Amino acid sequence: MSAYAELMAFQRQTEALAQVAGRLGWDQETMMPRGSAEQRAEESGAIQAVLHARRTDPRIGDWLENAEAPNEAGAAQLRHIKRDHERATRVPGDLAEALARLTSRSQGIWAEARAKDDFTSFAPVLDEVLTLKRQEGQALADGGDVYDALLEDYEPETTAAEIAALFDAMRPGLVDLRARCLAHPERPALGGAFGAAEQLKLSRELAEVFGYDLSRGRIDQAVHPFSSGSGDDVRITTRVSEADPFNCLYSTIHEVGHACYEQNIGPQYALTPLGRGVSMGVHESQSRIYENQLGRSRPFCHWLYGRMRDAFGPMNVGEDEFYACVNRLHRGYIRTEADEVQYNLHIMLRFDLERALIAGDVQVSDLEAAWNDRFEADFGYKVDRPSNGVLQDVHWSVGLFGYFPTYALGNVYAGCLHEALQAAVPELEAQLGQGDLREATTWLKASVQQFGGLYAPRDLITQACGKAPGAAPLMGYLDAKFGALYPE
Amino acid sequence: MSAYAELMAFQRQTEALAQVAGRLGWDQETMMPRGSAEQRAEESGAIQAVLHARRTDPRIGDWLENAEAPNEAGAAQLRHIKRDHERATRVPGDLAEALARLTSRSQGIWAEARAKDDFTSFAPVLDEVLTLKRQEGQALADGGDVYDALLEDYEPETTAAEIAALFDAMRPGLVDLRARCLAHPERPALGGAFGAAEQLKLSRELAEVFGYDLSRGRIDQAVHPFSSGSGDDVRITTRVSEADPFNCLYSTIHEVGHACYEQNIGPQYALTPLGRGVSMGVHESQSRIYENQLGRSRPFCHWLYGRMRDAFGPMNVGEDEFYACVNRLHRGYIRTEADEVQYNLHIMLRFDLERALIAGDVQVSDLEAAWNDRFEADFGYKVDRPSNGVLQDVHWSVGLFGYFPTYALGNVYAGCLHEALQAAVPELEAQLGQGDLREATTWLKASVQQFGGLYAPRDLITQACGKAPGAAPLMGYLDAKFGALYPE
Structure with a gap:
């Protein structure tokens, strides 16, 4: 066997173990009995230790030295393996295992703290997480920027400085647009109660309409919606609020965007480094364009309005009001419930705070106050309780520092892709009005999803759109859409 | 770190990976999407390869040479590790791989043959399985008895000769008891239809009544009921037939017996070789005593009758008839549907045939005839088709030679434990009549379950019962119970 073939056979087993x-x-969030958390922490630690040992296996270095890529895809495989191997060898094994154990435990503590609305019961373990993540970042950075080193896990070949520049350029426009919208009296949310069973049934239909292959996936309920897995076993979760059906329905469409990306990667890349979404930013571009540019569009809302009447009986709003409800700006607190305009401001808050936490410029003991101050500055009112503020997101509890900015980067990429999609599919609006997503999702599969990790994120978006990504398409789209919804 | 501590740390991680x-x-049988089977095969293969590499790791030999056990439990840990390591290293890697490949293929061929009722289409691959299992047994036996070497996987420190002596002594009495019962007109099964949701609700209540800790477990549906996992994450499955509620209810009680054994092992043994049930026979003794001696007893049926009326409305039988239904003998063919009397005859048939197959005294080409002759001799009527005879069980198709006798050994052990339990808990009958299993299950936990793998199976039962195990208690119990149900 050639060095390349040996390396790929070894890697295939590693990818299978990663699955x-x-x-x-996934099991931990959906199925695990509540009394199993401690044992699960050991189980997770053990499998992570196995993965870490494989990723740092010295044979990988030898194989890489002798491997000859048979083609362009092979060269991309080697690039991924080399980067992952280098990063893995930089993190000491005991640190990796300690992080896996700690974050499995700390997530439970976060969930309890959130339920009790008590940040102080979460702070000590967050401090431990932060300490270990800083150590990990320092090991990865090898003298470079610690936050960038963590960011690389989620958005390769992108720096915090680039993101900060992008965000800083967008922020005045977003603040202005938000202010213009919220100068209007706040619109009421959709009234009424919506049965959980009917919501789950409709969300399943939406998943299939957007192309999710349920023979290679499944939908369960969890506290925090997510997508998990690659290839032929890609599962999503959703959640149900009887008062707010859009929570369930749009969470589902969002996660379906992620899941379709994983399901639609070329099968020749299955169980290889190319067989996963290339970055969180590109991943988020798929979930966002499914959810927002397509799912929250005027024509799709026409179709959805009809399906909701079928599912829940007569609505107490007309179709235009329904569309306005789907896209209403609300003086809320929760990132995952935010509209397309304010969402990005939520991200910018987290991005700045987590950079400061990693840099040591903000201490955990001051985090709640820092969050609350920044929130009031950006949103104009005070956080009323920790579960509506600093405790609302799972990310930091499981050590996901560097993850948040990819959400807004995904919005930017989604804006670019939407512009290109509109040019490629002239009948898009009419199709959306009939709940027909086939041409749109086929274009996204052909332009983005099928390639998996073959191209670097920016190159992939550039190739799909015919030009380099920037904030202009997203900002133009938001101005047009929300300017019309909230006319001056 | 001492050699003992290093070995135990390594082993702990192996145990966690085995979990x-x-x-x-478990996921494959309950949650996996139907289109994920091929990918799952690679995932399972990858984790099994990791486990095999760890079990044959040469460092284990070095550690064992230098390890000093700190106490009795430590000595037992070392015995287990030594035995598992020796067994794992004796089987050549290519044989293990060939067996895994073959049995994965042969299971499918068996399923098709069963569906077609055609033994001849299964015979060739069964012959291949036998050839490889014989090779595996020879490698494991190291000059000793081949069947005993295979049996050791399921019932350590027990020989086929011992089991044969036990079974041969029981068989005439069972054949006679069976004939006496079936001299009566056959009783009808319970009539009516029983809602699936109500069955599942009642089975959940039964699980809790028998002491299953649902905060460290869960109940799902699967084609075949099973129990899975150890320590703080022990899950069971059940199945529902609307025509036969006893299928669901008694499957659940049976699996709860297995699950409680795993849940009740001393937490100091968690994720060590002592943290699992010590043998299949002892495991089955727990599931059987829960299901049969306790769950199918007259007083418990009084309580269950009331609960079923609460759950399903008025019954079309009185309480005595209900008890007789729960314990009815039926002229059937299928092991898994058999009553307490005939079940053991099913096992003895399989045990004798599989020993003869391994020894080469029966050829696969003669197996169907041998099965049918023996069945007619013990049951008094002919097998009507292979799916009701030699093709009914999955075990041989996946190479589980040596597994069958542990089912009847479990019945024998359950008989011994039941006798000791009655002596230890004088109020047992009255408690069962109130659906109160607390004292009974506490005794089983204290006498058997808590010890995990600390004592050898026979020693454990001897200690719990105050005397060596034998068939007399089971035979006496069956004679008394079924003699009363089918009086002469």
Whole structure:
């Protein structure tokens, strides 16, 4: 066997084990009995230790030295393996295992703290997480920027400085647009109660309309909606609020965007480094364009309005009001419930705070106050309780520092892709009005999803759109859409 | 770190990975999307390869040479590790791989043959399985008895000769008891239809009544009921037939017996070789005593009758008839549907045939005839078709030679434990009549379950009962119970 073939056979087993580890994470959020958390922490630690040992296996270095890529895809495989191997060898094994154990434990503590609305019961373990993540970042950075080193896990070949520049350029426009919209009296949310069973049934239909292959996936309920797995086993979760059906329905469409990306990667890349979405930013571009540019569009809302009447009986709003409800700006607190305009401001808050936490410029003991101050500055009113503020997101509890900015980067990429999609599919509006997503999702599969990790994120978006990504398409789209919804 | 501590730390991680592999198996039977089977095969293969590499790791030999056990439990840990390591290293890697490949293929061929009722289409691959299992047994036996070497996987420190002596002594009495019962007109099964949701609700209540800790477990549906996992994450499955509620209810009680054994092992043994049930026979003794001696007893049926009336409305039988239904003998063919009397005859048939197959005294080409002759001799009527005879069980198709006798050994052990339990808990009958299993299950936990793998199976039962195990208690119990149900 050639060095390349040996390396790829070894890597294939590693990828299969990574899928097993991912399935264990899915189980923890959906199926695991509540009394199993401590044992699960050891199980997760053990499989992560196995993965770490494989990723740092010295044979990888030897194989890489002698491997000859058979083609362009092979060269991309080697690039991924080399980067992952270098990063893995930089993190000491005991640190990796300690992080896996700690974050499995700390997530439970976060959930309890959130339920009790008590940040102080979460702060000590967050401090431990932060300490270990800083150590990990320092090991990865090898003298470079610690936050950038963590960011690389989620958005390769992108720096915090680039993101900060992008965000800083967008922020005045967003603040202005938000202010213009919220100068209007706040619109009421959709009234009424919506049965959980009917919501789940409709969300399943939406998942299929957007192309999710349920023979290679499944939908369960969890506290925090997510997508998990690659290839032929990609699962999503959703959640149900009887008062707010859009929570369930749009969470589902969002996660379906992620899941379709994983399901639609070329099968020749299955269980290889190219067989996963290339970055969180590109991943988020798929979930966002499914959810927002397509799912929250005027024509799709026409179709959805009809389906909701079928599912829940007569609505107490007309179709235009319904569309306005789907896209209403609300003086809320929760990132995952935010509209397309304010969402990005939520991200910018987290991005700045987590950079400061990693840099040591903000201490955990001051985090709640820092969050509350920044929130009031950006949103104009005070956080009323920790579960509406600093405790609302799972990310930091599981050590996901560097993850948040990819959400807004995904919005930017989604804006670019939407512009290109509109040019490529002239009948898009009419199709959306009939709940027909086939041409749109086929274009996204052909332009983005099928390639998996073959191209670097920016190159992929550039190739799909015919030009380099920037904030202009997203900002133009938001101005037009929300300017019309909230006319001056 | 001492050699003992290093070995135990290594082993702990192996045990945690074995739990992960077990959870993956659970997922496959309960949650996995139908289109994920091929990918799952690679995932399972990858984690099994990791486990095999760890079990044959040469460092284990070095550690064992230098390890000093700190106490009795430590000595037992070392015995287990030594035995598992020796067994794992004796089987050549290519044989293990060939067996895994073959049995994965042969299971499908068996399923098709069963569906077609055609033994001849299964015979060739069964012959291949036998050839490889014989090779495996020879490698494991190291000059000793081949069947005993295979049996050791399921019932350590027990020989086929011992089991044969036990079974041969029981068989005439069972054949006679069976004939006496079936001299009566056959009783009808319970009539009516029983809602699936109500069955599942009642089975959940039964699980809790029998002491299953649902905060460290869960109940799902699967084609075949099973129990999976150890320590703080022990899950069971059940199945529902609307025509036959006893299928669901007694499957649940049976699996709860297995699950409680795993849940009740001393937490100091968690994720060590002592943290699992010590043998299949002892495991089955727990599931059987829960299901049969306790669950199918006259007083418990009084309580269950009331609960079923609460759940399903008025019954079309009185309480005595209900008890007789729960314990009816039926002229059937299928092991898994058999009553307490005939079940053991099913096992003895399989045990004798599989020993003869391994020894080469019966050829696969003669197996169907041998099965049918023996069945007619013990049951008094002919097998009507292979799916009701030699093709009914999956075990041989996946190479589980040596597994069958542990089912009847479990019945024998359950008989011994039941006798000791009655002596230890004088109020047992009255408690069962109130659906109160607390004292009974506490005694089983204290006498058997808590010890995990600390004592050898026979020693454990001897200690719990105050005398060596034998068939007399089971035979006496069956004679008394079924003699009263089918009076001469």
